[in-house]
Amino acid sequence: MSCDFTYHVPTRILFGEKIFQQLGAELKKHGNNVLLIYGSERLKSLALYQTILAQMDQNDLTLFELGGVEPNPRHSTVNKAAALCKEKKIDVLLAVGGGSVIDCAKLTSAAAFYEGNCWDLVTGKAPMERFLPIVTIPTISGTGTDMDAFGIVSNTETLDKLPFFHPQLYPVASFLDPTQTFSVSTFQTACGAIDAFSHYLEVYFMRPNLEAHLRCIEGFMKSIVHALPIALKKPDDYEARASIMWASSWALSGFTFGPTKGTPFMCHWIEDEVSAKYDITHGLGLAIILPHYLTYCLNAKSAPLYAELGANVLGLSGEDSPLEMGKKSIAALRNLFFTTCGLPQRLRDCGVSGTEKFPEMARIACRNGSMHGFVELNQEDVVNILTASF
């Protein structure tokens, strides 16, 4: 059986501690007017900000700024950023922050050339046609948005949260410095790593028929499982932070899901609805839902997948049946998420006040139909998974 796919990630990655001396030159390739997009004002207190200013100076670049991007970026913020791009004749976007900031920059990249509400570009009412180049400096590991062409944005008026994609949305360059993540809290470190891990896991369970790819994915998952507890205990462990950063960057590029058919990201689609309705951190939502999702989907047919995960990634051994191995794999993940990382275990502990919106959330997660992943899930199944997670 063929496994046709296209892989194309043109982003230039600069990785390490000594990369920022190349930042100005990279930006300068695209013009003089740089719009720095960021989240919290804490950025201004970091050495990184001074480094950026120095690079602007040394390369005769003009810096404009748009801060305050929300943890789930809002379309209204993108509209503000796009207006600024037009007003200031911005040549290149510099996104410094987490996945939300980078996603905001991505939609801004296209919105800067659109006369109207950027939400139109997300819903497909208007096409994305021209793009500002994007350079990213992730300060938190998690989504891999620094080397993919996807984004996700929330509309606080309609309470929708929708993904968008365009092949021109790959950042032209991403500067990955693991030391920038030393100060990330244990909570955010855990949420980011779990987000990346679950991307791999969901693709892995789809069994793309390309063994080289499966084994490679196992390697990335193993490295996250190994590095995460180290990074939590010792936040400035360079190698652990570097491993999580590298594994995260590859977690959502075409590299990971290239050979996959169907709906690989079922658990992500369920969680996206939780984050959209309740504004909880994506990785936390995943940590809570994933074990229930895996438990719900575990059966005699799917059990060998879980057993292979246990043996090749989670270090389980023994002569248990696949079903038993499956349960142990889920238990190992629960142990990682809740004991090692100390995350809350239930949606009700994270601002989800009741179950009444679950049917509506299930309908959107299922795109009005069913999800065709490594098992089939209909809307009722999704309600059951959400209820178990509640």
Add this chain to the structure above:
Amino acid sequence: MSCDFTYHVPTRILFGEKIFQQLGAELKKHGNNVLLIYGSERLKSLALYQTILAQMDQNDLTLFELGGVEPNPRHSTVNKAAALCKEKKIDVLLAVGGGSVIDCAKLTSAAAFYEGNCWDLVTGKAPMERFLPIVTIPTISGTGTDMDAFGIVSNTETLDKLPFFHPQLYPVASFLDPTQTFSVSTFQTACGAIDAFSHYLEVYFMRPNLEAHLRCIEGFMKSIVHALPIALKKPDDYEARASIMWASSWALSGFTFGPTKGTPFMCHWIEDEVSAKYDITHGLGLAIILPHYLTYCLNAKSAPLYAELGANVLGLSGEDSPLEMGKKSIAALRNLFFTTCGLPQRLRDCGVSGTEKFPEMARIACRNGSMHGFVELNQEDVVNILTASF
């Protein structure tokens, strides 16, 4: 300790059986005049050739041809190809064949804009300045040259074989169809897979301090060790061929050796000299030399590397000491190369008539000094390894 590196592989990869309908459009992006570069005339008897002709027709492209590229491509052939590019105003190169054909296209890409002997571009006497875009269709898995910016070329006048590199030498697109490799002989299949495997192995032993990367490399090596015997027994096993093809393509991109410092490819550099002097297939030379090289470099300090390879890649288990595990790992590789693949075990069985050239070969492999890989090797060490392999 930081692990600074840049990763940038802009090549678009189309993977699978149904990709060739996109070939004409891909070539057309760059112009109308296509130079098909290939090796043996056997290509003309393949369905692939008819597919290429049909794509030319459908997209109004004009095809020119240069065949007869040697297994170790010669600079004289590149000079011929470059002359043809100038004469026919070629817009894009289409390399169809093994690594040698693609390497020939790469040097041609730059030589097409140089008035002189292409060897000047290899030795650095003249800079590479302009480039024809390259599209590749590998018909054999092995070197990963379809997604890197390296090549290697032989000068039959000076008996030199030298690598070349330029960031503009990444193919713009590579069409990877595993079914094209179904007809590759067991000998060439083995040589190609061992070449890819040894790229990973050499980087792995350098311990780039990025665990995510090490685990990923392990995954690729595991998949080769698993798929190779299957592909040898059942040449049209799609998944085995696909795995070997994918693992091979990544084996020499910046992805693999990105985070590595020093001289990772010691065994390759030694073998390059054997191929240069005796024109033996690169993968065969590697298969013969690698076990002796590994035996020579095994000591109390390096043994843990071998033990980890045995446990994580070769499926060895048990309570042996690292040194014992090291010996077993080498034995497992010998078993794969010589029993499973049936390759000859000694250089003397492959046209190497004597040992008298070994000191000169060692000098060139060591670039007149020593090699600084996972152990240090001086020229005498290299002579010893070659003699053991003889």
